[in-house]
Amino acid sequence: MKTLILSTCTNRIIVAIADNSTIFSFCNEIIENQMSNVIMTKVEECFNKANLRPIDIDKILVAVGPGSYTGIRIGVTIAKTMAWTLNKKIVPISSLELMISGYTEEKLLVPYIDARRNAVFAGVYNNKLEDILEDRYISLTNLNDFLLDKDYIFISDDSLVESSKPKIDVLKIVNKYTTDDGLNPHAVNPIYLKQTEAEENLKND
Secondary structure: OOEEEEEOOOOEEEEEEEOOOOEEEEEEEEOOOOHHHHHHHHHHHHHHHHOOOHHHOOEEEEEOOOOOHHHHHHHHHHHHHHHHHHOOEEEEEOHHHHHOOOOOOOOEEEEEEEOOOOEEEEEEEOOOOOEEEEEEEEEHHHHHHHHOOOOEEEEOOOOOOOOEOOOOOHHHHHHHOOOOOOEOHHHOOOOOOOOOHHHHHHHHO
């Protein structure tokens, strides 16, 4: 079963095509700006490298958040458009889970994305991609309190604390969700975990 994996939640673009045992193509790049202008080119390049057509995939795994509001919307919109056009299902996944999928350490894995104002989008996982603390918007202080006396690794492209870089294991992700039939594209929505500043200001007015 061939799967398209897509994440645009941060400035690290992930696009891959794989089945349970083979990676046909894989893009893992940092894009500092103009993601909306780059992403479809990367998707097309992955299909060309895999010598496959979009109709050849069986389902789409897309990171629905957390991360950049704009970035999340780009990836989810592309996935929903492709899935609707091709009559395929979508499996929503976490951008944080994807970030730590290549780690095998026995320590707790703590992926995070800088959410500004000394807060982060973060989760705590083990190396089987099971969440110990589900993804959330949390202050660094509260996150550190949770991790007190635990053995862990911070993982991020950001530098709020000493961190290791993300490692992506496409096959591990595909195999975790191999029995997930997915959702109708209309049922898939972004997961922001936090309101925008405009929404917060409106609520406080």
